[in-house]
Amino acid sequence: MSTTEPARTPGAVPLLELRGVTKRFPGVVANDGIDLKVMPGQIVTLLGENGAGKSTLMKIVYGLYRPDAGSVLLDGYDAGIASPSDAIAKGIGMIHQHFMLVPTLTVAENVALGMGGRRGLADMRPVRRRLAEVSERYGLSVDPDALVWQLSVGERQRAEILKALYRDARLLVLDEPTAVLTPPEVDDLFVTLRQMRADGVGMIFISHKLGEVLEISDEITVLRDGRVSGHTRPSETSREALAEMMVGRPVSLTREIPEVSPGSPVLTVEGLTVPGDRGTVAVDDLSLTVRAGEIVGIAGVSGNGQRELADAVFGLRGATSGAVVVDGRPLLGLGPRQVRDHGVAYIPEERMKDGAIGEFTVAENLMLVDHARPPFSRRGFLDFGAIDAHSRELVASYRVKTPGIHTETRHLSGGNIQKVVIAREFSADAEVLLVAQPTRGVDIGAAEYIHARLLEQRSAGAAILLISEDLDEVMALSDRIVVVLEGRVMGEVARGEATAQEIGLMMAGETRDAA
């Protein structure tokens, strides 16, 4: 029996209402008494750091989890969403952060998936027809017969949205939809979202990009540690106020860039061509230089050769032609060990895969690079005294929050694991720092700290190549920005020379003059 009374006032019935929703996992309360309301034709933003409980809450709305307490109301009635198919049947759509598309199927097939068909046959003709109508109405152009793996990230997202609209979604949950988009693509997405809002679709927009949140939201609910820590509207708040609600203390969003006059070129990449995983050309005749005391940022949509560039410079991947020179010494053909010996340190983008070993302790991860050398090792035996002393020093100076230096690294939060990696790499006194996605998945507080340490390295004269998909990060830190597309340099701009929009257009393939 439901005890909830539907509201009586016409037009005032929320599409979705969460009342006191609580979800516990062993050892954590992921959601603690959360209230949230979405009216038809309203965009409500859910803002919060990683681990604040946004994803759990949305999985409850989508029927992937059941709440331990509280109720989920749709149109004022207890929704009782038992499964994703139940949620779909009730008009709830979800755009997952990691696209839920089958890459080997076509767009139409992905849309039709799970919808049944006449007499069990998968006939794509009616699907294509309706898909064309929906695409046109919302300006979502995608070729229905294209295989998903052939699509760009933006197209994949449109396919995802189409999938939900095709199922007549009245409530759409968008989990960090802008994380993978260039600024112009974000603008296109917002056009679609506004059209959907005009059609009465209610939306929950999840993001941690404060500028976008202020631009698109009608209401903003902030989560921290599983609780609602604030509720506001764009007109009543600011980026700083939102950040403070997320983190629980004042945070600085602007980065103080100390004055450093760059020295001579340290890292030179000349005509570098690197093959990709599928035999394609990932990096195509790319040249750049990084001087001492300078941060050069690589801006580009993910998958445009950034990873291959970093791998090739660090000796993890062979190059077909070109040269990588550090301090006049060629690096190509050397392995990672030798590249390190030439004064290069590397913060890889996948910290848990390439940066640290989760099952190793913090102390072990901190000494990994030099584990076979004095002082950590003498005549093949590890010197645990030296290792522990070194670890304690780094944990203290990099403010790594860990129960102890002998804790397994995987138990740490993303931000603290990243601090372990950064502590190890920055303490190597390298001339060149190769830094990929340093703050991805890291909370605002840790990101602020990591950025400060990066700028400190810059002041100390390191040549830093920063690869990031977060354009705000690249623009905030870089002295020069090199825009890449399909492994080629599209253009280069100095700090403050171009807006995010202009750089975004270059990332999408327009030359600077056209932009």
Added chain:
Amino acid sequence: MDDLFSTSIIVATLAAGIRFAAPFLLAALGETLGQRSGVLNLGVEGVMLIGAFTAYYATLQTGQIGTGIAAALAAGLVMGGLYAFITLVMQAEQGISGIGIYLFGLGFTDLLFQKLVGTPLPIQGLPSAPIPFLSDIPILGEVFFNHTVLVYVAFLLVPVVWFVINKTTFGLNIRAVGETPEAADTLGISVNRTRLVTILISNALAALAGAAIALEAGIFQQNITAGQGFIAVALVYFGAWKAVGVMSGALLFGVVSAVVLQLKTVGIVTGAASSLLAMAPALLTIVVLVTVSRRARAPSALSQPFSRAA
């Protein structure tokens, strides 16, 4: 030498090749369905042995070949249920579980044979069912249209499996579940229910493949399948997870086996050389796996148990 290359011998060898291909094909088509849904079953060989013994024993007891085939299918479904429990409910590692199923089938059928039968008693084998008119065509009729029912079934299943995978909503579900089970899950497709169905079908077909071997031979003996189930798994890779590709592989192996047998029968190779020659299918498997199948891409979720991430 003239004997070997006479028309009648070539025809007989080709016909035998098609006959030998049938068990490979049945088992490999089933495995294809399973793998397209993300389930690897290395236990095909064990299920084939169980199917072979069940078909043999039921036929021996009842005198009805039809009962033998039905019993084999039922045994296959039971094995499918067991494998589904191990891999879907218990989420055990599929590769190792399959090896367990193989060892179980190998030992269990031998035990049952010793206890229930003891001395080998022959049964009436599956008779040829020449197709009217078509079997009268010279040469072609003998090669293609004068076989047992199970041979026809195996080859008719090729278009059926192709159609199911590519043209039905169930096939769409299979492909989605084998590539991106998380996506299928969010669309309300039950990953494990889809896999349960493909596991049941693939085990039933493996058992049928075993039945085809036993009923062809008219006898059961320990390890009668002699590794054909493993070759069937390899054929799925050879055929790039496509029904027609799998059929080409099955035909290739069937014909190679027939030629080897022919060479032995005619006496061109004898003694140790004939034992070496008997390794040809195994060598071919390895050659194929390191050449052809490297180009094809396996279903992304192959052998990965599915559960909703916490």
